[in-house]
Amino acid sequence: MIHHDTQAALDRLMRFLSIEGVTGEEKAIAEDVAKALQEAGVPAEAIAYDDANTRIPVPTQTGNLIVKIPGRGALGNAEPIMFMTHLDTVPLCAGAKPRITGDKIVSGGDTALGGDNRTGCAVLVSLAAELAKQNLDHPPLVLVFCVREESGLWGARHINLEMLGPVSMGFNYDGSRPADVVTGAVGGDGWSVEIFGRASHAGVAPERGISASMVAAMALADAQANGWFGKVVKGDKAGTSNVGTIAGKDGRGAGDATNVVTDYCYVEGESRSHDMAFVDAITDAFEAAFVKAGKALVSSEGKTARVVFSRQRKYHSFSLDRDSAVVRRGIKGVEAIGLTPNPRLVNGGLDANYLSLHGIPTVTFGAGQNEAHTVDEWVDIPAFQNACRLAIALATAR
Structure with missing residues (x-):
């Protein structure tokens, strides 16, 4: 049975939603994500920034945040797997004041919320926390928090591949429904x-x-x-x-x-x-x-x-073979948490476009975002919690 501390995950999400970090100005949220990772048990020396911001042609406060977590147990020597998301929000999210209403998180003012993509940040930090807390076996993991996704996928485009190291496949969190297995994009x-x-x-x-x-x-x-x-x-x-x-x-x-x-x-x-x-x-x-x-x-x-x-x-567009290892693992992960997989293509650009171009086949899942980039934006809390469970399933699959 795949489980996690739902209250801790929700607390992380509310914490990240409260920190401003519009595209190009990700320093504060990157620092808080790094702090939260250390609170979850990730050593400081495993957390670093690449130099992507020195190659991005528009002002960018910091590089991509890259975290290396050694493998554990029976899966410890398997090929490394990447999990990724992006740190930035659209400018409309500046000044967001998140509040919980029933099973939703909404913005308390006249701004967007920032669930795109603070939900992904909270999922990845919760993954690191649960792997350590539950002492779960998993392969070596690379967690990537990209900058400037919203203004042109710049962080993923200029990611330092040497610092990233060899990874066999990737899982990106950016969207609404965890059951959607996004295998390609325009x-x-x-x-x-x-x-x-x-x-x-x-x-x-x-x-x-x-x-x-x-x-x-x-x-x-x-x-x-x-x-x-x-x-x-x-x-x-x-x-x-x-x-x-x-x-x-x-x-x-x-x-x-x-x-x-x-x-x-x-x-x-x-x-x-x-x-x-x-x-x-x-x-x-x-x-x-x-x-x-x-x-x-x-x-x-x-x-x-x-x-x-x-x-x-x-x-660049990409489309992954439905029989590829990364898609099979993604589908099995969705099934493992009791949802029905929905493999699909999307008509928007994703960080996965560039990771796939870099040679890392990457599937994207949702984490509860809804009506992103509008003042009506909201986060579906049950979907977010399922996204956290899915990350654990993907990381621990045998």
Whole structure:
């Protein structure tokens, strides 16, 4: 019978939810997680930070927290297994005041809660505590608490693999239902375009101007009309796209006044699919639409806009074989705690995308998060407790 101290696990979760640590500013929560691990019996020398923050191209307070727990008993010499989660929350969680209402944890204010992903942090610390407290046999374990997941999977992308060491498989906690065995996720591009038009007096000589905002509108209308916006289906290929930002210089709105033709516009969006070639196709379609629109709008002097399109591969898709060792272990773990496994793919990026790209096949499970990234976010306490039991089952399976 797999069991754990449910009150201690809940207390850890409430403790972590109360600590601010939005993406890029994870120092305080990382330090408290490290402290909680030591309180659970993990030696200080087993806890360290990697140098991922020195390679992440945006300011990041600390590297990934990596914890090494030696194997014990009959499983002590088995291949190491990784458990991972992320430390950061979205900015909407700043100032969260968690409170328990029945079987739920909710935010007491006008912020999101931070269950994404403080639930995962509490699961991993509770796993370490229960293995020590119950003196359970387990293989060598590596616990990883990543930074900057919410702003681009940066911690997982730049994790120090030498410090991580050899691991045979990984289990990631990030989601709602523990019974969901997430075996794959989409890949995605982030793209942006700068449109350089020409200003002119909109009331006196609008024909001399080149409206950057109109070029953007024409391009986006063209992409939508040709089926490249939103849910994208082309034959047997499927994906999604979105336009997230339309702005001007220095974060201001595009344009300066209604009587001036807009001379600059910045547009930012994304493309996603489980097929990386189709990710490229979606992004290509947006680039073609902007280039076409830039040439189509011609001033009275025969001039056109200059369009600069950029793309960045945000994460690669992956899909694990249902018969692979990590998926089989995940399914057996869910069954061991009395739930029905639900193997599935998801349409969001995960730290598991990068770990799988790094050569570590990683399955993701939920830990009770619901309505993440909104002020209505809540944590399902029974699901969180099942996630803790599942971690023990995964770590101790023979």
